[in-house]
Amino acid sequence: MTFLVPLPVVMPLLGAALTLMMARKPRAQRTVSLTVLTATLVVSCLLLWLSTTEGSQVVAVGGWAAPLGIVLIADQLAALMLVVSAAVTLCVLVYSIGQGMADGHEETPLSVYHPTYLVLTAGVTNAFLAGDLFNLYVGFEILLVASYVLLTIGGTENRIRAGSTYVVVSLLSSVIFLTAIGLIYAATGTLNLAQLVERLDALPDGLRLILQGMLLLAFGIKAAVFPLSSWLPDSYPTAPAPVTAVFAGLLTKVGVYAIIRTETLLFPGGRAAAVLLITGLLTMVIGILGAVAQSDIKRLLSFTLISHIGYLLFGVGLTTQLGLSSAIFYVVHHITIQTTLFLAAGLIEKRGGSTALDKLGGLAKLSPVLAVLFLVPALNLAGIPPFSGFIGKLGLVQAGVADGGVLAWLLVIGGILTSLLTLYAVARVWNLAFWRTPHKSMPSGRLPALMVAPTLALVALGAGLTFAAGPLFDVGDQAASTLLERSGYVEAVFGGGTR
Amino acid sequence: MTPNLVYIVVIGVLFAAGVSMVLERSLTRVLMGMILLGNGVNLLILLGGEAGTPPIVGLGPDEEMADPLPQIMILTAIVITLGMTAFLLALAYRSWAMSGHDEVQDDVEDRRIMQLAERDQGSGTDDTDHTDAPPPADAPPPTDAPPPADREAAR
Numbered sequence: 001m002t003f004l005v006p007l008p009v010v011m012p013l014l015g016a017a018l019t020l021m022m023a024r025k026p027r028a029q030r031t032v033s034l035t036v037l038t039a040t041l042v043v044s045c046l047l048l049w050l051s052t053t054e055g056s057q058v059v060a061v062g063g064w065a066a067p068l069g070i071v072l073i074a075d076q077l078a079a080l081m082l083v084v085s086a087a088v089t090l091c092v093l094v095y096s097i098g099q100g101m102a103d104g105h106e107e108t109p110l111s112v113y114h115p116t117y118l119v120l121t122a123g124v125t126n127a128f129l130a131g132d133l134f135n136l137y138v139g140f141e142i143l144l145v146a147s148y149v150l151l152t153i154g155g156t157e158n159r160i161r162a163g164s165t166y167v168v169v170s171l172l173s174s175v176i177f178l179t180a181i182g183l184i185y186a187a188t189g190t191l192n193l194a195q196l197v198e199r200l201d202a203l204p205d206g207l208r209l210i211l212q213g214m215l216l217l218a219f220g221i222k223a224a225v226f227p228l229s230s231w232l233p234d235s236y237p238t239a240p241a242p243v244t245a246v247f248a249g250l251l252t253k254v255g256v257y258a259i260i261r262t263e264t265l266l267f268p269g270g271r272a273a274a275v276l277l278i279t280g281l282l283t284m285v286i287g288i289l290g291a292v293a294q295s296d297i298k299r300l301l302s303f304t305l306i307s308h309i310g311y312l313l314f315g316v317g318l319t320t321q322l323g324l325s326s327a328i329f330y331v332v333h334h335i336t337i338q339t340t341l342f343l344a345a346g347l348i349e350k351r352g353g354s355t356a357l358d359k360l361g362g363l364a365k366l367s368p369v370l371a372v373l374f375l376v377p378a379l380n381l382a383g384i385p386p387f388s389g390f391i392g393k394l395g396l397v398q399a400g401v402a403d404g405g406v407l408a409w410l411l412v413i414g415g416i417l418t419s420l421l422t423l424y425a426v427a428r429v430w431n432l433a434f435w436r437t438p439h440k441s442m443p444s445g446r447l448p449a450l451m452v453a454p455t456l457a458l459v460a461l462g463a464g465l466t467f468a469a470g471p472l473f474d475v476g477d478q479a480a481s482t483l484l485e486r487s488g489y490v491e492a493v494f495g496g497g498t499r
Numbered sequence: 500m501t502p503n504l505v506y507i508v509v510i511g512v513l514f515a516a517g518v519s520m521v522l523e524r525s526l527t528r529v530l531m532g533m534i535l536l537g538n539g540v541n542l543l544i545l546l547g548g549e550a551g552t553p554p555i556v557g558l559g560p561d562e563e564m565a566d567p568l569p570q571i572m573i574l575t576a577i578v579i580t581l582g583m584t585a586f587l588l589a590l591a592y593r594s595w596a597m598s599g600h601d602e603v604q605d606d607v608e609d610r611r612i613m614q615l616a617e618r619d620q621g622s623g624t625d626d627t628d629h630t631d632a633p634p635p636a637d638a639p640p641p642t643d644a645p646p647p648a649d650r651e652a653a654r
Contacts (some may be wrong), residue, residue, distance in 0.1 A: 085585065133570055141579050148586060157597040164526050164590055164603045171533050172521065172584060178540045178576060186547030234606040293612055 001050055005059040005072050007043045008082055008125040011036050016118035023111035030097055033114045037090040037121065044082035044125075051079040056482075056492035058131070066493050067195050073493060076479035077328060078128045081257055084332050085128070088249045088339050089121050091454040096242035096345055098450025099350075113153065120146035120246070125196075127254045128281060131493060133181055133191040136258060140222065141179065144170050145307035147251060150243045151235060158238045166235035173221035180214035181396055187211070187316065193265055194493035197486055200266055212267045216259065216275070223255030224281035225313065229306045233290070237298035237355075241346025244298065248305050249339030253331055256312045260327070263316055264483040276317030277407045284310030284411075284418040291425045297345045297355040297433065300425060304381060305338050307418055314411050315396050318403050324480035326395030329473055332386045333380075333465055340377040340458040347373060347455060348433065351447055357429065361438030371434050371454060376459050378430065382423035388465035395473070506546050513539030525593040526601040530584060537580040541573045 015036035022028045050057050056075040060066060074082070096113070123143025130136040148170075152163035185191055187207060188199040200208060201243070217228075224232045232252070237246050263272065287307025292301040315327025345355055351367050352360045364371040380387035393415060400412040465472065480487045513535050520532025548566030552559035591601040 134575075138575065145579075145582060145586070148590075152590065152593075155593050155597070160590060160594045160597055161604050161607075164594060164601075165606075167587060167590060168526075168529055168533075168603055171587075175533070175536045179543060180538060181572070182544035182547055182569075185544065185572075191568075199636070217545060230606070230609075234609065293616070294608075295612070296608065299608060 002057050002059045004043050004047055004050070004254055005074050005129065006061065008040050008086070009122050009129060011040055012118040012122040012125065016115040016122065017096050019114040019118060021339055029114045033093055033118060036118060037086065037093055040121065040125070041083070041086035044079065044086045047074045048076070048079040048083050052478070056488065057430050058492050060106065067190060067192050070135050071143035071192065071194070071391050071493055072129045073131040073490065074129055074406050075482060075492065076475055077260070077483060078330065080328065080475060080479065081128045082125060084335050085124050085250050088335055088458070089246060092242045092246045092339065092343070093117065094454040095245070095346070095451050098448045098454070099240070099346070104464050112149065115443045116146050116149045120150065124250050125256055128257060131193050133184065133193060133196070137177055137181060140254070141174065143251065143254065144174065144378050147247060151239045153240065153243065162235040165231055169231040170258035176214060177218035180211060180218060183214070184211055192493070194490045196266055197490050198308040208267065209271065212272055215262050216272060219255045219258045219262070220279070222252065223259060223309055224252050224306050225279050225309060226286055226306070227279070229283065229287070232306055233299050233302035236302045237296065241342060241349060245339045245346065246340035248302070248342050249335045252305065252309060253335050256309065256331060260316055260483070264324070265486055265489060267486070268486060270319035273317050274407060276313050277411055280313030280317055281308065281411050281414045283313060284344055284414050288418045288421040288425065291467060292421060295347060295357050297357065297429055298342070300429060301338070301341050301345060304422055304425060307422065308334050308338070309383070311393065311415060314415060317328060318408065320399055320403060321477065321480045321484055322395065322402060323399035324483060325473060325476035326392060328479055329395060332472065333392045333462070336458060336462045336465065337377050337381050337389065340455060340462055341381065341456065343455040344370070344374040344377065347379045347438065347447055347451060350451065351445070353432070358430045360433035361436045364434040367447065370447065373452070373455050373459055374434070375430065377462055378426035380462050382426055383419045387463060388469060391466065391469045506542060510539050510542045510546070513542065524602045526587065526594060526603055529603065530587045530591065533587070534580065534584060544569045544573055546574070553614055631650065
């Protein structure tokens, strides 16, 4: 069944080519995109099932065996990320189709939208499946270039202004990543992750630390870790709602995924653990303080996005199995919830005419559906008990307490504080936008069903994670133990070959 | 390959020049900086592989072949840099067409919130309920700050 492994990359790319050729037929474009992303979701689910029951699925592209050729590997972590990202991209696509229909495609040139969106998906899946450092770089570039186009779509003044910041920062991180790749190749003579496992261990300590630091720096920019995060709230909110939603859900998490992958596989032993923990703490606290100060819902959500990246670093930085598996659970939770919240913000914009808090009011009365669609994921993000956010945070806190170090305790405290401040931030949005009496009459009108349905689906998925928390934690746990063992990964690549 | 001083100096100069250009405000200069940096990185990758005869079977003894992998990686990187250059040029041109300059600007909303903080005002109208007071009374003062520009007009 290994032929399934390249499909999540190949199908969206083919779909992108097809939709590009159909530039003048929006209906056909929509059909192709929907089909491709649904198929990607099905294949990803199959891969998750296969990687859980049969072990990592490996394919050597072009039939060239492991150290020579490029390897795509779907272990449990990669497959889990694939499933979540495919579900999210599919929902956002439906949402954007609904929005495009409702807005009468006046602003966005839809002929470019579909191919670019599919290319973005291909980049994300390629980054998840890459078993080779250079292929990871290519995956990043694919998704970044697609994201540049999506962010500046329509070419309005605002988007160009925000887009130039985003593009320059991303380019810089790519240069750093590529430099690190060049140095790693010079030092070890390979870029295959499985082969690097042995060869990096043989390098002198100082050199390894430099390589590790460069990779962390590059991925830290992409993941919006605190000192490197100020580009995010500037650029994301200017894009159309569905684009912001998919960026918020996926792009930073690809950076986090790369951090998890390299920190566990290439540089085990937690030499950067203190750095990860401290930056994680700063990201959490400073991010959420930024969110509290905002007066625009989309910007506020961008800051909560940064803040909650800190939780992921917390889990990774602990370098224990419980920490890692909680972080993996938290990634799944956070991708779903953050995307949902941005979609809900899009709906607020649609219904209330703006996302500025001082212009909104009384939405709960006007549109009870919208109120539910915002409130449930908002409480979920803050970590109110029955929801998955609570379970993820509980896992992280347990892992932190089990670790017992001073830093770990600091992070536990910081994590709880951040959770409370998140609740404050979203409660502020709730009070201002949904509860108080509006000072001017809100525009009337109904929300398009095609925008509500995917948001509802994601809200349900986010809430449903609570019910699936047991099995999901098991998968996360297994993935974490495979990550920490490392030998499983190496065996899968070299032993499996072209099965 | 044995380290070659000329290479290393050239790489250093390219990186230094690239970094100083990237620090500029104008997008066109940033672009040139990126190109320089990209070339520096490409040379760096090239330095990482063995030099030798062309890596084609039959042209020379196997042991003396150059390492083909860095060259392939550089080709890929060049293609990516080319695409990015085209995109950044288009972006700079569009920026110039829309606003008369191609400068990478600050976060407008961020500055607005900082101004509010300096005047010791909250960013939202947190305590106000518009049933209690007429809106002009306690709404934030008619902002002399620029309107939050990163917000799309209501559609």
